[in-house]
Amino acid sequence: MQLSEKAAYIKGLIDGLELDPTDKQTKVFKLIAELLSDMADEVRELEQCYDDVCDQVDGISEDLSGVEDLLYDEDFTDDLTYSDSDGQDMAYEVTCPNCGRVTYINEDALNDGVIKCPECHEILEFDYNEDELDESEEEE
Numbered sequence: 001m002q003l004s005e006k007a008a009y010i011k012g013l014i015d016g017l018e019l020d021p022t023d024k025q026t027k028v029f030k031l032i033a034e035l036l037s038d039m040a041d042e043v044r045e046l047e048q049c050y051d052d053v054c055d056q057v058d059g060i061s062e063d064l065s066g067v068e069d070l071l072y073d074e075d076f077t078d079d080l081t082y083s084d085s086d087g088q089d090m091a092y093e094v095t096c097p098n099c100g101r102v103t104y105i106n107e108d109a110l111n112d113g114v115i116k117c118p119e120c121h122e123i124l125e126f127d128y129n130e131d132e133l134d135e136s137e138e139e140e
């Protein structure tokens with residue numbers, strides 16, 4: 001039996017007693033029966049909210065495991081890091097003067113003129129590729 005059904009059952013029993021409606025004790029009984037009914041409703045609402053939250057957490061958990069799959073997928077993460085596997089975009093080679101680590105950067109990073117060494121996190125500044133710049137200016 002659900003809580004609300006039990007509360008309704010108790011209320012019915014109290015009504016069935018045909019108590020004197022002017023009696024103070026009767027009022028107390030009826031207030032208690034009302035309270036039980038209200039509490040049963042509240043508990044049912046809370047249970048509904050709880051179920052909704054559980055569903056949402058399940059959804060978030062599924063989404064997160066999808067993200068984890070991507071993160072632990074080496075093919076995917078390779079695309080996110082500088083690498084020399086892609087000959088076209090990673091055409092520029094920068095050697096860190098601090099630790100000697102060779103880093104391959106793309107054109108965007110080159111245009112910024114500064115990168116952070118992935119090994120020692122030293123900020124590496126370098127001149128915009130002067131040779132290419134000169135050539136392109138001459139063409140104009």
Ligand SMILES: [Zn+2]
Nearest residue numbers: 096099117120
């Ligand atoms: Zn370095």
